[in-house]
Amino acid sequence: MKTEFRGHYYSLGFLLYRKGQYEKAKQYFEGLLFEEALDDYNRAGCYRGLGLVQVYFEQYDEALMNHQNELSLANKLGKEINIALTNLSIGDVYKCxxxxxxxxxxxxxxxxxxxxLNHPxxxxxxxxxxxxYDEKNELQLAIEYYKKSIEIHCQHLPENHAQxxxxxxxxGNTYGKKRDSSKSFEWKSNNYKQALVCFVKARDIWLKSLPPNHPHISGAENNIRRAKANMNENWSQ
Incomplete structure (x- = not known):
């Protein structure tokens, strides 16, 4: 049954996605796409949501197909911001x-x-x-871009927003990758500390902004344990 949430039929699917209920979100988007009366704007939103969920499930070819469908509708509707966001999503799939x-x-x-536009x-x-750039192993450049992302998010989002x-x-994951064996103990130790700081910040934010059973929280706890283990290993060498 079609459910409208905050003005758009597809929004409930994104709510499920944000809560980490990925299979339910997938089923919701797929169900909506069978609705013949669905207009192009809502259909594009469903393709977008389904693409995002399929990235989570590592179904990259299917995700790419859905984002390409989304891009076709965005071009048809002439909404430049939606075209830009869809290009970003397609870039994410190709990165994966x-x-x-x-x-x-x-x-x-x-x-x-x-x-x-200095857009959020x-x-x-x-x-x-x-x-x-992280995947290209240009780790310092990756960290600089993460810092830029944080800066803009902090300007436009609440203090403890999940993003x-x-x-x-x-x-934190990028800091954890900086393990050049030729570097000094202090250099490696600082990177492990920075990784730990990032993981703790992520966990503390998610505890305030996500449901307690969200997979991001358990993932952050695992990352914290791994960062501490790396620090201990570095000290023992």
Whole structure:
């Protein structure tokens, strides 16, 4: 049964997605797409949501197909901000498929739209760039982009918003990768400490902004334990 939530039929699916109920969100979006009376705006939203859920399930080819459908409708509707956001999502899928240069080309399209506007969604562009450079092993550049994402998110979102927690968690993962054996003990120790600080910040934010059983929280706890283990291992060497 079709349910309208806050003005858009697809919004309930995004609510389920944010709560970490990914299978329910997938089923909801798929069900809506069978509705013949669904207009192009809501249909594009369903394709977007389904693409995001499929990325979570690592169904990247299916996610790419749905985001391409979303892009076709966004172009038809002529909404430039939706076109930019869809390009960003397509870039994310290509990043997951390890087609990094292609991913960066789509993210650049989103950057070209959002940057002159100093738009709040520029934070997601910076995060996506950070993820790509992380995959390219350009870790310091990735950290710089995560910091830019955090800065913009903090300007436009509440203090303990879940998106800020996600920035910190991802930046913590990048700090944890900086394990150059040629570097000094102090250099490696500082990176492990920075990773731990990021993971703790992410967990504390998510405890205030997400349901207690959300997978992000248990993931943050695992990251904290791993960061502490890395620090102990570094001290023992």
């Amino acid at each position: 498929k390890n087609e990094l240069d292609l991913a960066l080309s789509y993210v650049q399209k989103a950057f070209d739209f959002f940057s002159p 969604d520029l934070s997601f562009v910076y995060r996506q760039m950070a993820e790509i 800020i927690g996600l920035d910190y968690a991802m930046m």
